Amino acid sequence: MTGHVLIIDYGSQYTQLIARKIRAAGYYAEIWPAGSPVTEPLAKKPGALILSGGPDSVEAPGAPQLDEALLEAHLPILGICYGMQLLARRLGGELACQTQGGEYGPARLTVTDSPLWAGLGQKTFSVWMSHGDRVKRPPKGFTTIGQTQDLPQAAMAAPDKAIYGLQFHPEVHHTFGGEKILENFLKIAGLSPDWRLDSFVTTTVKAIQEKTQGGRVLCALSGGVDSTVAAVLLAKAVGENLRCVFVDNGLLRHNEAIEVETALKAAFPKLNLTVAKAQKFFLDQLKGVVDPEEKRRIIGKAFIEVFTKEAAKLGPIDFLAQGTLYPDVIESISPHGPSAMIKSHHNVGGLPKDLPFALIEPLRDLFKDEVRALGEELGVPRELLWRQPFPGPGLAIRIVGEVTEPDLAIVRQADLIIREELEKSGLAEDIWQAFAVLLPVKSVGVMGDGRTYQRAVAIRAVTSVDAMTADWARLPDSLLTRWSSRLINEVNGLNRVLYDISTKPPSTIEWE
Ligand code: XMP
DSSP states (O other): OOOOEEEEEOSOTTHHHHHHHHHHTTOOEEEEETTSOSHHHHHTOOSEEEEOOOSSOTTSTTOOOOOHHHHHTTOOEEEETHHHHHHHHHTTOEEEOOSSOOEEEEEEEEEOSOGGGTTOOOSEEEEEEEESOEEEEOOTTOEEEEEOSSOTTSEEEEGGGTEEEESSOTTSTTSTTHHHHHHHHHHHTTOOOOOOOOOHHHHHHHHHHHHHTTOOEEEEEOSSHHHHHHHHHHHHHHGGGEEEEEEEOSOSOTTHHHHHHHHHHHHOGGGOEEEEEOHHHHHHHHTTOOOHHHHHHHHHHHHHHHHHHHHHHHOOOOEEEOOOOHHHHHTTSOTTSSSOOOOOOHHHHTOOTTOSSEEEOTTTTOOHHHHHHHHHHTTOOHHHHTSOOOOTTGGGGGBSSOOOHHHHHHHHHHHHHHHHHHHHHTOGGGOSEEEEEEEEEEEEEEETTEEEEEEEEEEEEEEOSSSSSBEEOOOOHHHHHHHHHHHHHHSTTEEEEEEOOOOBTTSOSSOO
């Protein structure tokens, strides 16, 4: 091995993606938090350094800086976003700090000749931006190797030192050729792709067995990809000591509880699955609540209460297992951690401190596409692996405002129509998620000869690979027309349909 890649994490939402892309290309990558002494990771003799993006402004008081020891190691360096700005500032360039606004989402990058762009086959292509500050003047010895219409210094290079800076994010799926750009950097750094991942299944099963030591595990199953794969992995590790509980919280999609129960019992009779009926309990807790974070916290807490009750019935239980994924973890970390807080995902942020079980989250370092690959290896049927992702807090976060029984009925019926028509169009496989969001807005319409004054739904349909970034789906008129006419004609209480054309970032996929 000619050395591995050391990634310094300045708190970007995407740091883990950098590592994942690099590992997928066959190079070993290790992440190290900015601000911690770098003696230890440097002692392992990395062959290249990547400085991640981050939410801070480089010049803000207390913003994480570039450790001198990293520069003194004279490694090839790739600075991404904040990482590029750090390099520019430290090496004598000039920054323009933005007090307001910034550039988020897609931009067209035009590049000049550089080995960093080798094999891309295009001089102008789409890249993903997410930044406030920017480099105004690169340091001496650097040349500009890429620019966008709004950003004259979108990429810079000092090829003799093998130091590169990119204002955009090559690690996100929506950047054209992003993986190639990262690989080009590693080739320039002289690394060779000689690292292979140990079998995740074998190592994780062993780790679970060591942790549980024959104790009993309760697994929260939602029927989604993540919790199903987690449960099957746990069944492999702890066998008869596994108990699975599916909570019917009343916030599920049409017929979901019964469909999930039937599919799971047929595919995996050994999961020891029980269904806990708690519709009224959840709705009562949500009465009068409109704040999205409050909803998420309440739902997370209600889940734990239901599990605790079920555990008492199934007991004694020692561990609670969840299918938490890396994106859930990274988006739930507090503002004082490395990543800026976006939403508290119910299976992470909502957990009380005095949890009566130890937690097992065997998938917390993985992304959705990796979990699907793992599911395939474990023999999970395709129809369970390729279900549309559905958030733990369910339809509650697709009703903007208070969650009530009548509004749940509207959003549930709208969701069914959207999924039915998507299936019929043959486009379902291209779409990450397509669903309805019920808005607290009423508008005037006319139906038959009468005036109506009713609610609006927004359709959110996105393409994505890992939910870290997403683009709104460009769908044919015929599908949009079918959606609109069926929603208005069939769902009582709706007279207007909107189509959400926001990308992530700056928006998120769910509205709350
Ligand atoms: P956002 O809205 O953060 O969603 O762009 C990213 C992906 O995660 C799903 N999601 C959740 N999944 N618990 C989950 O298990 C949650 O609390 C949660 N919130 C959002 C969302 O549907 C999308 O696929």
